[in-house]
Amino acid sequence: MFALKGRGATKIRTESAAQVADVDDLFVLPRPLRRVVRFLVSLATGRIHIPAHVGTVSAVAFYAATGLYGMSLGGHTQVVAQATTSAAGFAIEDVTVSGNSETSEIEVLQLLGLDGTTSLVALDINAAREKLSHLPWVEDVEVRKVYPKTIAVTLKERKAFGIWQHGSELSLIEKNGSVIAPLRDNKFANLPLFVGRDAESAAASVDEDFAKWPEIRSRIKAFVRISGRRWDIHLDDGIIVKLPETGIDRALAMLSRLDAEQDLLQRDIAAVDLRLADRTTIQLTPDAATRRQVALDARTKALKKAGKQI
Incomplete structure (x- = not known):
C-alpha cells in the first residue's frame, strides 16, 4: 500500500481545516427555532400558499377569543349566553x-x-x-x-299526618314528626291534634299503639303529651282518658270492655283514669257531680227518716 504525498494533498488538508474552523465559529439555532425560521423563509419566498381570507378569519377568531376571555373575567358569560x-x-x-x-x-x-x-x-x-x-x-x-x-x-x-300545637302556634307535621308548615286554614281540621313537649316526635307511635282499637282511634280529637312520657287522649264528646306510660294496650282493652258492657263513654263523665293497672277511676262532669250529690243527699235523708220511724 502506498500513500501519495505532495503539494496538492497539503492544499486540500489546509482548506478542510479552514472550513472546520469556520463552522465552529457559526451560531447554530436550537432545533425548535430552526423550524420556525424555515417556515418564515418559505413564507417570505412564496413557497407556501396561503388561502384567501385567512387573515380575515384569523382576525375574527382573535377578537372572538378576546371577547370570550373578557366576558369570563367579568362574569358576564351567562348573561351573554342567555x-x-x-x-x-x-x-x-x-x-x-x-x-x-x-x-x-x-x-x-x-x-x-x-x-x-x-x-x-x-x-x-x-x-x-x-x-x-x-x-x-x-x-x-x-x-x-x-x-x-x-x-x-x-x-x-309531603303528607300531613297531624297538627302539632306548640305554645300558641299550630303546625302541620308528617308521621315522623317533621314540621311541614304553619297551619293557615281549616282544610286540615280533621287531622288529630298533638299537644305538648315532644308530642310531634312521639306521634309516630300512635298508629302502632291504637291499631287494634279503631273504634276508639276514630273518636280521638287530640293527643296531649304529659311530661314527655305518656298520653292523655281527648275524645270527640269531651271525655279525657288518661293512659299509662307503659301498657297502653292493656288500658285500651279495659276502656273498650267498660264501654261495651256499661256504655261508659256514653255517660255524663269528664275523665277516665287508666294509669293504674289494678283500678279504674271515673271523674264525673260538674253537672253530673251535682246531680249525684243531690241524689246522695236525698238518699241520706231518706235513710235517716226510715231509721227514726223504726
Whole structure:
C-alpha cells in the first residue's frame, strides 16, 4: 500500500481545516427555532400558499377569543349566553307543574325567576331544582327542559299526618314528626291534634299503639303529651282518658270492655283514669257531680227518716 504525498494533498488538508474552523465559529439555532425560521423563509419566498381570507378569519377568531376571555373575567358569560339563545328562539314561554296539591304554581314561577326572556338553553337545571326543594311541601322535585320553549316541573309533596300545637302556634307535621308548615286554614281540621313537649316526635307511635282499637282511634280529637312520657287522649264528646306510660294496650282493652258492657263513654263523665293497672277511676262532669250529690243527699235523708220511724 502506498500513500501519495505532495503539494496538492497539503492544499486540500489546509482548506478542510479552514472550513472546520469556520463552522465552529457559526451560531447554530436550537432545533425548535430552526423550524420556525424555515417556515418564515418559505413564507417570505412564496413557497407556501396561503388561502384567501385567512387573515380575515384569523382576525375574527382573535377578537372572538378576546371577547370570550373578557366576558369570563367579568362574569358576564351567562348573561351573554342567555341573551344570545333567547334571541335565537329559545326563550322560556311555558312552565308545566304536576304533582302539586299544596304548592301553588305561582310559588314555583317566583322561585324559578322567569321574566319572559330567560333562555331555556342557559337555564341551570340543578340550581332550579335546589331552589324548588326548599318549598315547605316539597319532598322531591324533578325539573326537565322540553325544547324549544318549555320547562316541566314534577313535584312529590309531603303528607300531613297531624297538627302539632306548640305554645300558641299550630303546625302541620308528617308521621315522623317533621314540621311541614304553619297551619293557615281549616282544610286540615280533621287531622288529630298533638299537644305538648315532644308530642310531634312521639306521634309516630300512635298508629302502632291504637291499631287494634279503631273504634276508639276514630273518636280521638287530640293527643296531649304529659311530661314527655305518656298520653292523655281527648275524645270527640269531651271525655279525657288518661293512659299509662307503659301498657297502653292493656288500658285500651279495659276502656273498650267498660264501654261495651256499661256504655261508659256514653255517660255524663269528664275523665277516665287508666294509669293504674289494678283500678279504674271515673271523674264525673260538674253537672253530673251535682246531680249525684243531690241524689246522695236525698238518699241520706231518706235513710235517716226510715231509721227514726223504726
